[in-house]
Structures are given as C-alpha cells and as structure tokens.
Amino acid sequence: MFFFLFALWIVFNGRVTAETVLLGLLFAAAIFAFACRFLNYSLAKEKKIFVLAPLLLRYLGVLLVEIIKATFTACRFILSPTLPHDPLICRFRTPLKSDTARAVLANSITLTPGTITVSLDDGLYTVHCLDKSLAEGIEDSRFVRLLQQIEEVGL
Amino acid sequence: MTEMIRFVIGTAFLLCGLVIFVIEIFGNYHFGYVLNRMQAASIGDSFGIVLCLIGMMFYFGWSLACLKLLFVEIFLWCSSPVSSHLVAKLEAETNEHLDREVRIKNLTAEGKEDDPCKS
Structure with a gap:
C-alpha cells in the first residue's frame, strides 16, 4: 500500500x-x-504482500489468459448467426473463507467476458453466464484453486 | 527504425482493440435481453480497452505516461466489475419474471438441480 x-x-x-x-x-x-x-491495514499485512507476490502474479497471468479465451468464446456467440446460446444464472458456493478472496473471485468472474457476478451473499455466488458451457466447472475453477493457495499463505 | 517498429506494434494493438469494440457494439444490438447485452459490453470493458491502452503504451514508449496508462488500466479493472455487478443485481432483483428470460440453476452442495428464482 x-x-x-x-x-x-x-x-x-x-x-x-x-x-x-x-x-x-x-x-x-x-x-x-x-x-x-x-481501515484495518497493518505492517504485518504489508509484509505478506511480498510473500504472496509470486502467487498474485500467477493469478494475474491466469486471469489474463482466461479473459482472452473468454473474449474469443463470447465473440463467437455474438458473430455467429447460427450458433445458439443458452443463457443461464447459476448459484454456487466455493471453499473460500475470507471476504477479500471472495470479492476477488467475484471481480474476476465479472472481468471474464461471458460471465457476470449478479450477487455474492455470505459465500453464495449468483452468476449470469452467456451460455451454459461457460458455467461448467465454475465452482471449482483455476481462480478458486489459486485463491485457496493464497488463503493458505495468508490473505 | 525503433520508432517505426513501435508505431506499427502500437497501431496493431489499437486496431485489434477497435475490432473488439465494434464486435461489442454489434453484440449490444444482437442480443435482446439486458444481461446478455451486458456480456457483450464486457468484452470491450475488459479486453478491448486493454488492447487500446497497450497500443498507446507502445506509442509513448517507456515513460511516466506509459505508467499512467498502466494505472488507468488497474483502476478500470478494479472499478468496472463493481458497476457491472450493481447493474446486474438491479436487473435480477427488479425483474419479477427473470425465470422467463433466463434459466436458473443451483450448483450448491444440496444437489445440482434447477431451482426457481428467489432473488
């Protein structure tokens, strides 16, 4: 900070x-x-950022790759007149415990084209997906696994 | 020569960003329902703007202006999902017939089965 x-x-x-x-x-x-x-910041928390830096950079890399992949998928749905899309709102829980990790996951889901976090209430996510294929494995995505690792180190 | 290479790479990124924005606008008219339209809009918000800013970074070269653009990108990526989330939440909570527009599915541990909207 x-x-x-x-x-x-x-x-x-x-x-x-x-x-x-x-x-x-x-x-x-x-x-x-x-x-x-x-605002509940502390020097100890600042030091943790340096420990977490490699994991956070990895998370950023994964986010960028997922955004690029999802952009092409969403573009396909927009541009193809014959490809049908089946919009879906799904509700799921993740094993994440801290509010920060949950909020980061919600932001990442919204940043990824094709999925928008509609609400996050006490760990229950409500996500709108442009197609049901985009919702497959959403409750156990790479984001969740990386955030779990970050939580273990201490977020 | 270096300037020329920077110009070409920057222009390529800007053009790619422009194409993404054109697709986004097309998607906004292609889809009929507001949440689907928001999905089309998010393409430009998250990826189109990144491509444009990277293109501009190449134009500016390694300078403070380049870092400013990086900060613009960081703030956009932090704030844009929040506004999208609020608009989506507003639609989900005010549309009484949400289940007519979109299928609702529960993936919680209680069982992977369809669930009526309870927002």
Missing part, C-alpha cells in the same frame, strides 16, 4: 525531484498511517 501510494504520487506528478520525492514519502506515510488506524 505504501509503495503503491508513493508510486502513484510520482507517476501523477510527472517529475522526479527531491521535493516531489520527499512530499510523496510524507503523504504516502500519512495515508498509510490513516489506513492502519481506520
């Missing part, structure tokens, strides 16, 4: 001078302190 805020400051500033760096460090530290005090 601290490094992200600092990077954001530098990038938005557009210049790297002693003044901008010092001010950036100051503001990033102030916002991080606020987040620790009121």
